Amino acid sequence: MDRKVLGAVRGFYHQPVLCEKVVQALVTDPEGVYVDATFGGGGHSRAILDRLGSKGRLFALDRDPEAPLDSIQDARFYPIRGNFRDIEVLLGARGVSRITGLLADLGLSSHQVDTPERGFSYRFDAPLDLRMNPQEGLPAWAWLAEQKEECLAHLLRVYGDLPQARKLARAIQLSWRPGFTTSDLVQAVQKTYGSHAHRYKAQVFQALRIAVNGELEALQALLAWCTQAVNPSGRLVVLTYHSGEARLVKALYQRPTQENFCTGHKTYTWQKIAVYRPSAEEVRSNPRSRSAQLWILQKL
Ligand SMILES: C[S@@+](CC[C@H](N)C(=O)[O-])C[C@H]1O[C@@H](n2cnc3c(N)ncnc32)[C@H](O)[C@@H]1O
Structure with missing residues (x-):
């Protein structure tokens, strides 16, 4: 439907x-x-x-x-x-x-957060999309492939107030694959922050969303x-x-x-x-x- x-x-x-x-x-x-x-x-x-x-x-x-x-x-x-x-x-x-x-x-x-296929939420497993208009620009997973590590680290720091942004950017890039999913991103967050990962998940999704949508x-x-x-x-x-x-x-x-x-x-x-x-x-x-x-x- x-x-x-x-x-x-x-x-x-x-x-x-x-x-x-x-x-x-x-x-x-x-x-x-x-x-x-x-x-x-x-x-x-x-x-x-x-x-x-x-x-x-x-x-x-x-x-x-x-x-x-x-x-x-x-x-x-x-x-x-x-x-x-x-x-x-x-x-x-x-x-x-x-x-x-x-x-x-x-x-x-x-509606955007609660629709699994929109790839906005770590509560559902789906390709990481994050676009408010899925007909405009690249989905986040494809956009990530174009980012340099230091640039991604900068965005995570500025839009997400995230500590260890360089380490997180590296973890994202090392685990990147075509169709990189919300669960792949959560795993990169876990690799970076260990037992504190739950504190930062929402901020990481928010930072990437702000960047992808300009x-x-x-x-x-x-x-x-x-x-x-x-x-x-x-x-x-x-x-x-x-x-x-x-x-x-x-x-x-x-x-x-x-x-x-x-x-x-x-x-x-x-x-x-x-x-x-x-x-x-x-x-x-x-x-x-x-x-x-x-x-x-x-x-x-
Ligand atoms: C928090 S919701 C608004 C809820 C609304 N006030 C209501 O009462 O239902 C934000 C909405 O703004 C839209 N939006 C965000 N950035 C936009 C932009 N640059 N141009 C147009 N719409 C945008 C999103 O697609 C989303 O539907």
């Missing part, structure tokens, strides 16, 4: 994180133009549409061909299959260059577009799950856009309104929300 259909039959694709807070922070004008850059299963999109008036519009993007973008039938809703790295072109083609607010809920959907480069492009496209007083609402993502969001409001070296006067484009974490109760009912941080910024 088609996996999109199967997801619907199972009745679960993804549980939106901090949904009420996200929508409250994002929708400052019910008749405004909004973007949900990471549609996933559409939980946040549906809640945003509930808050919009009859003239409000919501553009929603997802790069994953399995994300059920066609599951919402609403004249105010505009689905776009694509990478938010290309948002300027994707929205420009629809005549949109200014928006009221944008939501980006980064990371993976539960996640931080895409986020940088998205944030740069927001700086020109979001109207004054409009909001940028971002759910991050990794320190590299959080660093890019913080840079937006911490770094001045202009600085006068004579007077010392600094001009900022974004102001931080609030940062939230899910409550203990939300983490209990949705453990995947535990590393989430919700950033709410306002355009000055």
Whole structure:
């Protein structure tokens, strides 16, 4: 059965994180133009549409061909299959260059992690794929064959905060074979960290996923577009799950856009309104929300 259909039959694709807070922070004008850059299963999109008036519009993007973008039938809703790295072109083609607010809920959907053949999880044995869009670029196992050991070590260190990254990179390369699997990767992690391997498995998968999908480069492009496209007083609402993502969001409001070296006067484009974490109760009912941080910024 088609996996999109199967997801619907199972009745679960993804549980939106901090949904009420996200929508409250994002929708400052019910008749405004909004973007949900990471549609996933559409939980946040549906809640945003509930808050919009009859003239409000919501553009929603997802790069994953399995994300059920066609599951919402609403004249105010505009689905776009694509990478938010290309948002300027994707929205420009629809005549949109200014928006009221944008939501980006980064990371993976539960559907992606829980589908064994997508090769995202060490819980299942499958070729290591890790692509959010399996029709774009190389699967991780093939991508690994093209990496130099020191380059792979650098990525593991920077995207996964991993100790002994060089040793791990070597273990991966020595055990590499065509169709290198999630279990092969776990074995390389075990070879490197011995009895501490369980501590690092998730970080290793995350680091390779970030690299294979060019996640931080895409986020940088998205944030740069927001700086020109979001109207004054409009909001940028971002759910991050990794320190590299959080660093890019913080840079937006911490770094001045202009600085006068004579007077010392600094001009900022974004102001931080609030940062939230899910409550203990939300983490209990949705453990995947535990590393989430919700950033709410306002355009000055
Ligand atoms: C955490 S899920 C979003 C869940 C969604 N907020 C919901 O309520 O169901 C992240 C989604 O963003 C998508 N995604 C990640 N990076 C993307 C990118 N650069 N461009 C477009 N979609 C992306 C993934 O495919 C995934 O479906």
